[in-house]
Amino acid sequence: MNRLAMIAVGILTLSGCQTLPLQNIDNAPVHMATRNYGLGDVEKAIIRAGTNLGWQMRTVKPGLVNGKLYHEDMVAEVSIPFSPSLYSIKYLTSTNLSYSAKAGKPEMIYKDYNSWIQDLDREIRKEMLAKP
Numbered sequence: 001m002n003r004l005a006m007i008a009v010g011i012l013t014l015s016g017c018q019t020l021p022l023q024n025i026d027n028a029p030v031h032m033a034t035r036n037y038g039l040g041d042v043e044k045a046i047i048r049a050g051t052n053l054g055w056q057m058r059t060v061k062p063g064l065v066n067g068k069l070y071h072e073d074m075v076a077e078v079s080i081p082f083s084p085s086l087y088s089i090k091y092l093t094s095t096n097l098s099y100s101a102k103a104g105k106p107e108m109i110y111k112d113y114n115s116w117i118q119d120l121d122r123e124i125r126k127e128m129l130a131k132p
Helices: 003-016 039-052 111-130
Strands: 019-021 025-029 056-061 064-071 074-081 086-095 108-110
Touching: 019 111, 025 111, 039 056, 039 064, 039 111, 064 111, 074 111, 086 111, 108 111
Parallel strands: none
Antiparallel strands: 019 108, 025 086, 056 064, 064 074, 074 086
């Protein structure tokens, strides 16, 4: 392969696999000023939110739901620990998302993952507001 062709392949490879620092949602507040939620209320809102977006949601134990999203040939799995006052969305594992973790450097993942997590966070907040 000539040098120009190798450079072109390298550029295409890099542009097709854009990674960004992995984002988690840490300790987002559940309580809205006018409402108090029980553990079951929060769990139901999380499950509804994920299901609305195509995630497969599974209760692991009280205060913990796992979600799995299949998109084309990619899979993302998250852990969602929660209480009546806070919830988090944390990366568990993935397939075909170019995840990498190196000592002293931020965890990196394919750029769409962060969008999926932001969408899930937004949908959870929407569900919390929608239900009394």
